[in-house]
Amino acid sequence: MGVYYTVHSPYTLFADACMADARLARDFNAAAKDFVATGKGAEAVISQLERWATLHERLSPTLAGNPVLLEVKEQSKALSDAARMALIAMDVISGQKALPADYVDQAEHVLNHAAEQEGGRTQLANLPGLRTLVEAAVGENLD
Numbered sequence: 001m002g003v004y005y006t007v008h009s010p011y012t013l014f015a016d017a018c019m020a021d022a023r024l025a026r027d028f029n030a031a032a033k034d035f036v037a038t039g040k041g042a043e044a045v046i047s048q049l050e051r052w053a054t055l056h057e058r059l060s061p062t063l064a065g066n067p068v069l070l071e072v073k074e075q076s077k078a079l080s081d082a083a084r085m086a087l088i089a090m091d092v093i094s095g096q097k098a099l100p101a102d103y104v105d106q107a108e109h110v111l112n113h114a115a116e117q118e119g120g121r122t123q124l125a126n127l128p129g130l131r132t133l134v135e136a137a138v139g140e141n142l143d
Contacts, residue, residue, distance in 0.1 A: 024048075025125035032086075032129035036093070036136040045133070046090055052083035052126075075119035079126075082114045086130045089137035099137065107134045108142045 085107045091097040
């Protein structure tokens with residue numbers, strides 16, 4: 001059923017601190033799409049992916065010490081896992097690595113799992129960009 005807020009409700013959830021429209025995610029999604037289309041901007045895309053790939057590891061000590069933040073633990077891990085899949089995709093797209101044998105199934109599982117996560121009543125707005133990179137690497141739509 002959900003929680004109904006009033007002007008007197010305490011704002012104690014993770015979602016209460018989040019912006020409704022995440023500019024970083026929008027910018028990343030656009031950069032990923034542009035990279036796939038033009039091959040430009042790889043450095044910025046890789047830099048962001050590297051930050052997300054290590055997010056869960058860096059966030060874990062904070063999660064352990066704050067029960068309110070535990071609601072985003074699985075989402076944090078899902079984002080890190082999806083970013084690692086996208087980093088592999090970047091290597092494949094740029095010709096630095098061959099597509100690993102089990103990559104398609106693994107990437108599809110990771111992206112679908114990430115899409116299902118709604119920790120803290122939030123969603124990962126950067127999944128379209130991550131999916132764009134993975135699909136470009138495998139040459140097919142994973143939906």
